[in-house]
Amino acid sequence: MSARVGHGPWGVPIALFILGAWAGHLVWLLSNEGPSWSSPLAWLHILVQGYLCTGLFITGHDAxxxxxSRRRWLNNAVGTAACFLFAGLSYHRLVVNHRAHHADPTSESDPDFSTRTQSFWPWLGTFMVRYATVIQFSVMALKFNILWWLGVEQWRIWLFWVVPAVLGTFQLFYFGTYVPHRRPETPEMAPHHARTLPRNHWVAMLSCYFFSYHWEHHESPSTPWWALWRMKDARASVTDARPAA
Incomplete structure (x- = not known):
C-alpha cells in the first residue's frame, strides 16, 4: 500500500492542539466558572474531557x-508530557513495553495481551497490573493534593479530572487492545494478529482517534493516527481490485 505517511509538518501542531484543548478545558472545568455537578451539561463536558484524555495518550503513543517530530528531543518531550498528564505514566517504560507488543503481538511476550483469558474484565485487570506502578499512583495522588491545595473543590477534581481519565483508560483499552487483538483470530488479521474496525471514518475518529484501524497501525507504525484512515482506504482499494475467486 502507498498510503503510508511519516514525519510531516502537522505532527507537532496537532499534538499541541490536543494538549492545549485538554488543559484549557480542564482548567475551566476545575474553576468556579465551570458547570455545577447538577447541570446536565456537566455530563457532556465529562465525556468531552474523557475524549481529550484519550487524545493525550494517542499523542504519547505516536511519539x-x-x-x-523529526527532532528526537521534541518528539520525546511531547510524548513524555502527554503520558505524564494522562495518568502520571513513565514514557520510557511505555516505549519499552510498546516495542515488545509490536515485536510479537498476542504472544506470551506481549505485555498488552492476555493469554490466560479473553474475557474483558480479567484481561483489563491483567493489563492494569502490568502497567500500573507505585510511582504512578504516587504521582496521581500528588496531583490531586496539589489541585486541592490550590483551592479546587474536591467534587470538581473527582468529576472533571479523575472520571475522565478513567473513561479514557477504558476507551483506549477497549478500542486499542481488546477489540483489535482478542481471539478467535480471522484470516483478515494476518500477519499482525490485529483486526480493524469495519465502520466509517467518523465512527473510527470518535471511537479512538482512528486507533481502531489497528491492522493498519501494525502494518505501518510510522503512520500517525490522523492518517490511518488513508491506510484503511488503500487497503480496501487493494482488496476490491482483486479478482473474485
Whole structure:
C-alpha cells in the first residue's frame, strides 16, 4: 500500500492542539466558572474531557513511534508530557513495553495481551497490573493534593479530572487492545494478529482517534493516527481490485 505517511509538518501542531484543548478545558472545568455537578451539561463536558484524555495518550503513543517530530528531543518531550498528564505514566517504560507488543503481538511476550483469558474484565485487570506502578499512583495522588491545595473543590477534581481519565483508560483499552487483538483470530488479521474496525471514518475518529484501524497501525507504525484512515482506504482499494475467486 502507498498510503503510508511519516514525519510531516502537522505532527507537532496537532499534538499541541490536543494538549492545549485538554488543559484549557480542564482548567475551566476545575474553576468556579465551570458547570455545577447538577447541570446536565456537566455530563457532556465529562465525556468531552474523557475524549481529550484519550487524545493525550494517542499523542504519547505516536511519539513512541517517532511520528510527532523529526527532532528526537521534541518528539520525546511531547510524548513524555502527554503520558505524564494522562495518568502520571513513565514514557520510557511505555516505549519499552510498546516495542515488545509490536515485536510479537498476542504472544506470551506481549505485555498488552492476555493469554490466560479473553474475557474483558480479567484481561483489563491483567493489563492494569502490568502497567500500573507505585510511582504512578504516587504521582496521581500528588496531583490531586496539589489541585486541592490550590483551592479546587474536591467534587470538581473527582468529576472533571479523575472520571475522565478513567473513561479514557477504558476507551483506549477497549478500542486499542481488546477489540483489535482478542481471539478467535480471522484470516483478515494476518500477519499482525490485529483486526480493524469495519465502520466509517467518523465512527473510527470518535471511537479512538482512528486507533481502531489497528491492522493498519501494525502494518505501518510510522503512520500517525490522523492518517490511518488513508491506510484503511488503500487497503480496501487493494482488496476490491482483486479478482473474485
Amino acid at each position: 513512541m513511534h517517532g511520528t510527532v
